[in-house]
Amino acid sequence: MSDATAHDSHDHGHGGALPGTIGHVTSVGTLVKVFLTLVCLTLATIAVARMDFGRLNVVGALVIASIKGSIVALWFMHLRYDKRFNFFILFGSIIFLVWMVSYILFDTKMYQHDMETYRHGKTIDGKPKPE
Amino acid sequence: MAGGVVEKPAGYGAPGAVPNYLNHVAGIKSWLITLDHKRIGIMYLAAVTFALLLGGFFVLLLRTELLQSGGVLFKNNEYYNKFFTLHGAVMVFMFIIPGIPASLGNFILPMQLGAKDLALPRLNLMSLYLYWIGAVMFVLVLVFGGLDTGWTLYPPYSLDRDTSIPLLLALSAVFILGFSSILTGLNFIVTMHRLRPVGMTMYDMPLFLWALYATALIQVLATPVIGLTLGLSAVEHIGHIGIFLPQYGGDPVLYQHFFWFYSHPAVYIMILPAMGVQSELIATFSRKHVFGYKAIAWSSIAIAAIGFVVWGHHMFVAGQSPTAGIIFSFITFFVAIPSAIKVFNWVATLYKGSIELKTPMLYGLAFMYLFGVGGLTGLFLAAIGNNVHLHDTYFVIAHFHMVMVGSTLNAFFGGVHYWWPKITGRMYNEKLAVIACILVFIGFNLAFMPQFVAGTRGMPRRYANYVDEFTIFHQLSTIGAYILGAGVLLQVVYFIASLKNGKKAPKNPWGAATLEWQADSPPDFHNFTKPPIVMAAYDFENWEYDPNTGGYELRKEVVEAGHSLATVHN
Amino acid sequence: MHFDTLHNQFQSGKLGMWLFLGQEVLFFAALFTAYSVYRGNHTDMFHYGQYFLDWRMGGANTIVLLFSSMTAAWSVRCAQLEQRKGLLITIAITWACAATFMIIKYFEYSHKIHIGAIWGEHFHIHSFDELPLPLQEKLSHIPVPEGKTQIEAVNDYLGKGGLGLGTFFAVYFCMTGLHGIHVLVGMGLYIWLFVRAWRGRYNRKYYSSVDNIALYWHIVDLIWIFLFPLLYLIG
Numbered sequence: 042m043s044d045a046t047a048h049d050s051h052d053h054g055h056g057g058a059l060p061g062t063i064g065h066v067t068s069v070g071t072l073v074k075v076f077l078t079l080v081c082l083t084l085a086t087i088a089v090a091r092m093d094f095g096r097l098n099v100v101g102a103l104v105i106a107s108i109k110g111s112i113v114a115l116w117f118m119h120l121r122y123d124k125r126f127n128f129f130i131l132f133g134s135i136i137f138l139v140w141m142v143s144y145i146l147f148d149t150k151m152y153q154h155d156m157e158t159y160r161h162g163k164t165i166d167g168k169p170k171p172e
Numbered sequence: 173m174a175g176g177v178v179e180k181p182a183g184y185g186a187p188g189a190v191p192n193y194l195n196h197v198a199g200i201k202s203w204l205i206t207l208d209h210k211r212i213g214i215m216y217l218a219a220v221t222f223a224l225l226l227g228g229f230f231v232l233l234l235r236t237e238l239l240q241s242g243g244v245l246f247k248n249n250e251y252y253n254k255f256f257t258l259h260g261a262v263m264v265f266m267f268i269i270p271g272i273p274a275s276l277g278n279f280i281l282p283m284q285l286g287a288k289d290l291a292l293p294r295l296n297l298m299s300l301y302l303y304w305i306g307a308v309m310f311v312l313v314l315v316f317g318g319l320d321t322g323w324t325l326y327p328p329y330s331l332d333r334d335t336s337i338p339l340l341l342a343l344s345a346v347f348i349l350g351f352s353s354i355l356t357g358l359n360f361i362v363t364m365h366r367l368r369p370v371g372m373t374m375y376d377m378p379l380f381l382w383a384l385y386a387t388a389l390i391q392v393l394a395t396p397v398i399g400l401t402l403g404l405s406a407v408e409h410i411g412h413i414g415i416f417l418p419q420y421g422g423d424p425v426l427y428q429h430f431f432w433f434y435s436h437p438a439v440y441i442m443i444l445p446a447m448g449v450q451s452e453l454i455a456t457f458s459r460k461h462v463f464g465y466k467a468i469a470w471s472s473i474a475i476a477a478i479g480f481v482v483w484g485h486h487m488f489v490a491g492q493s494p495t496a497g498i499i500f501s502f503i504t505f506f507v508a509i510p511s512a513i514k515v516f517n518w519v520a521t522l523y524k525g526s527i528e529l530k531t532p533m534l535y536g537l538a539f540m541y542l543f544g545v546g547g548l549t550g551l552f553l554a555a556i557g558n559n560v561h562l563h564d565t566y567f568v569i570a571h572f573h574m575v576m577v578g579s580t581l582n583a584f585f586g587g588v589h590y591w592w593p594k595i596t597g598r599m600y601n602e603k604l605a606v607i608a609c610i611l612v613f614i615g616f617n618l619a620f621m622p623q624f625v626a627g628t629r630g631m632p633r634r635y636a637n638y639v640d641e642f643t644i645f646h647q648l649s650t651i652g653a654y655i656l657g658a659g660v661l662l663q664v665v666y667f668i669a670s671l672k673n674g675k676k677a678p679k680n681p682w683g684a685a686t687l688e689w690q691a692d693s694p695p696d697f698h699n700f701t702k703p704p705i706v707m708a709a710y711d712f713e714n715w716e717y718d719p720n721t722g723g724y725e726l727r728k729e730v731v732e733a734g735h736s737l738a739t740v741h742n
Numbered sequence: 743m744h745f746d747t748l749h750n751q752f753q754s755g756k757l758g759m760w761l762f763l764g765q766e767v768l769f770f771a772a773l774f775t776a777y778s779v780y781r782g783n784h785t786d787m788f789h790y791g792q793y794f795l796d797w798r799m800g801g802a803n804t805i806v807l808l809f810s811s812m813t814a815a816w817s818v819r820c821a822q823l824e825q826r827k828g829l830l831i832t833i834a835i836t837w838a839c840a841a842t843f844m845i846i847k848y849f850e851y852s853h854k855i856h857i858g859a860i861w862g863e864h865f866h867i868h869s870f871d872e873l874p875l876p877l878q879e880k881l882s883h884i885p886v887p888e889g890k891t892q893i894e895a896v897n898d899y900l901g902k903g904g905l906g907l908g909t910f911f912a913v914y915f916c917m918t919g920l921h922g923i924h925v926l927v928g929m930g931l932y933i934w935l936f937v938r939a940w941r942g943r944y945n946r947k948y949y950s951s952v953d954n955i956a957l958y959w960h961i962v963d964l965i966w967i968f969l970f971p972l973l974y975l976i977g
């Protein structure tokens with residue numbers, strides 16, 4: 042954990058920062074380059090999605106989206122130059138999101154069959170549905 | 173500036189009075205726009221106490237109804253359903269979740285850090301206002317006819333109905349209260365990261381703060397899920413969109429997944445701060461450095477983390493798949509490990525300590541027993557085979573009341589007694605306090621022990637009626653509830669009386685070593701008139717008893733050297 | 743002021759904002775879960791639902807948001823360098839992009855509502871000709887039972903009791919709707935920021951609001967980065 046009062050900013054010289062500026066200054070070149078990369082990735086994801094890879098389409102789309110998201114987080118949101126704890130907050134919340142999505146998806150997939158059986162008039166152990 | 177408008181200490185109260193945060197400005201307006209964490213903490217304390225009394229009133233009605241099979245109070249069972257719903261909702265969302273963190277935490281957290289305020293005072297005031305709005309909406313639920321869904325608001329029953337207003341009010345109220353809770357947690361984390369004084373590492377923080385930190389993590393990460401779930405519920409109710417309601421293609425089990433993804437971690441929002449208070453009480457009144465500091469600290473974080481991965485144990489019979497049930501059952505047992513680590517360390521702290529049986533300590537000791545029972549019965553329920561048998565019986569009711577009321581309410585009482593002299597500058601009547609504590613303890617056990625038995629014999633929860641063989645359990649339980657209620661009322665009486673007639677409190681009546689005790693009682697508006705001497709939380713040897721004030725004073729050597737006597741601890 | 747340095751105050755605000763963003767991620771988590779659950783268990787529902795969404799509109803909106811994210815990051819730079827004019831311009835562009843996003847969204851929504859491609863029990867396509875062309879082709883062969891019109895048969899096939907597209911559109915409208923609300927909030931924040939910047943409130947040591955609102959704006963963009971392929975592209 043960080044020391045509360047330590048002066049933990051680095052006054053990076055680049056980007057023409059004025060003396061005493063708080064935080065990291067991103068250069069215009071970087072901003073534009075990041076934007077163009079993101080546009081290229083968007084076009085790529087559209088192109089990939091228009092081809093049929095079956096189930097791999099989902100994987101491809103998610104991988105590209107994750108790359109784009111990471112780029113936004115690292116450069117636009119300054120996480121590259123920021124305190125590591127801020128990174129952990131984002132990372133941690135995403136972990137919890139993934140855990141929630143995957144576990145609930147897993148469970149619903151497991152009980153889908155029971156629901157179908159029930160819909161067709163039978164209980165899970167094969168007896169007729171009580172009315 | 174984040175510090176906001178600093179109220180100028182303009183007209184001090186009575187001439188000659190020592191200026192403090194209560195009298196430096198006066199008038200209702202000065203309270204309503206205050207950014208002072210102490211005043212906000214007090215307003216929270218008043219509000220949650222009101223919620224406790226309201227929820228308690230509801231449950232006394234319920235218990236009275238259950239004195240005899242067939243009922244003695246309500247004209248029809250609909251009233252019973254509405255009152256148990258409101259009892260649950262008010263107690264959970266208005267009392268027990270904000271209870272300790274928002275009231276005691278708000279007041280004590282910055283002081284234990286030696287800071288002037290929370291890091292984001294405006295946000296703190298905003299979260300108080302959100303709380304009030306949510307609370308008013310809950311009261312409106314009652315005005316508009318009440319709600320009979322149970323506090324869990326399960327669809328399809330809750331969402332597929334003709335009357336909208338009470339339902340939508342309740343959904344929005346919980347949504348708003350949730351955001352109040354998120355903002356409080358967020359503020360606490362920022363404060364603990366950024367406002368620790370030089371020389372205080374995370375490992376020098378009092379364990380109460382570690383507990384609040386773990387709580388805050390859950391508040392920030394879990395609460396949004398329930399917010400959105402209730403938002404979706406409202407949309408489903410109005411628009412029949414087919415996400416939760418099966419008749420439109422939705423899946424009601426999905427609601428339960430979402431609901432418990434928050435509401436299980438929320439159980440730890442309720443219990444963790446109580447464990448934090450407990451650590452303070454046990455250490456202070458044993459006058460001994462708390463045993464296994466790091467173990468207690470990290471077990472809070474561990475409980476918070478495990479809390480996120482066990483929610484399915486509420487859904488064993490809800491249509492969740494058996495595979496998921498088995499996994500959830502298995503993981504649930506792991507919660508017992510960090511909990512047991514805490515209890516073990518508290519007991520070890522007592523060992524060879526010089527124990528002083530002041531009222532807060534009595535609550536502390538009661539906590540260990542009640543939490544022991546509550547926690548161990550939780551293990552019975554975690555076992556999936558057992559759970560199917562005991563599901564939705566009074567056994568479950570007794571279990572979670574043991575944890576939530578037995579432990580959290582108990583620790584809340586302990587904490588209020590412990591910090592009351594600091595908050596108000598007055599001592600309460602110790603004799604009455606001991607009597608109240610005994611009443612609460614007896615009442616509590618009498619109310620819930622019979623419910624364990626009734627539950628194992630098949631008494632289902634939420635029923636307005638029962639077969640005759642359960643009569644004795646219900647009657648004992650009702651008598652217990654009355655005694656508990658009497659204990660709580662007695663507390664209210666002597667606390668209010670102490671404001672007028674109480675003895676003036678010394679700076680440090682208990683000889684506790686955390687920083688807030690270096691401030692005056694009640695504290696100055698800026699908390700500390702001179703910067704506190706930063707020292708580790710449990711170095712009790714720095715304080716000595718002063719018979720003139722009736723409290724403890726810092727030893728001269730400590731004041732002169734400006735640091736703790738113990739150069740090394742742990 | 744109760745912080746010892748401006749720097750500490752800045753970092754506190756920022757940490758608070760990051761925690762809020764973490765909260766935002768989990769705020770959307772339930773919707774992502776609902777999406778996965780219905781998509782994972784009812785692949786056809788999503789396959790057919792996708793025909794109603796126009797990837798060109800979604801793609802255009804993606805580019806618009808990415809651009810606004812760049813200008814938002816640029817506004818932070820301007821504040822750090824005390825370029826008042828640049829700050830005002832970048833804020834204005836960011837706002838304009840957000841407005842563009844909402845206008846495109848408006849056209850998408852109104853078209854769907856117009857043809858009846860909406861949520862839950864209200865899903866009911868009004869006429870066969872209004873279906874998207876590829877879908878018309880696909881559905882032109884479905885058997886029409888005795889005594890029913892073609893559009894009735896189509897609604898039986900797509901709607902309740904059939905593929906359940908009502909739930910698809912519930913997921914679609916909830917996800918994009920909640921995201922849209924965030925965009926609107928962001929627009930409000932940027933108006934407030936513009937006024938404060940106009941009054942010259944920010945300098946290289948005090949620009950917390952610019953930074954934090956930009957962070958918020960980026961997370962709105964980040965969520966859209968995932969919504970776009972999930973809803974518009976993978977069928």
Ligand SMILES: [Cu+2]
Pocket residue numbers: 435436439482483485486
């Ligand atoms: Cu649980």
